[in-house]
Amino acid sequence: MHADIGIAGGQQKGILYRKGKVVATMPEAELVGALVAELDKIAAEDARLIAAGLPLPEGIPELESEPVLAG
Numbered sequence: 694m695h696a697d698i699g700i701a702g703g704q705q706k707g708i709l710y711r712k713g714k715v716v717a718t719m720p721e722a723e724l725v726g727a728l729v730a731e732l733d734k735i736a737a738e739d740a741r742l743i744a745a746g747l748p749l750p751e752g753i754p755e756l757e758s759e760p761v762l763a764g
Contacts (some may be wrong), residue, residue: 698731700724 699710707724709716709731719727739749 698728698735700728 697712701708701710702721702724705721706718707721708718709724709727711731716731717727742749
């Protein structure tokens with residue numbers, strides 16, 4: 694499973710990801726603000742699509758080669 698958006702941090706640096714790709718690398722202290730700003734962009738785009746009567750984008754499709762974890 695892949696996240697549509699996420700952050701990872703360590704050693705005073707962090708990375709913002711969107712749809713599995715790096716959006717930005719920044720100081721760790723800026724990660725949460727950047728994540729919120731990116732979420733605001735997603736919400737605005739979703740609102741625009743809804744207002745236009747268009748379907749919302751789907752999440753990232755699962756990769757067929759991805760292992761399935763036993764539960």
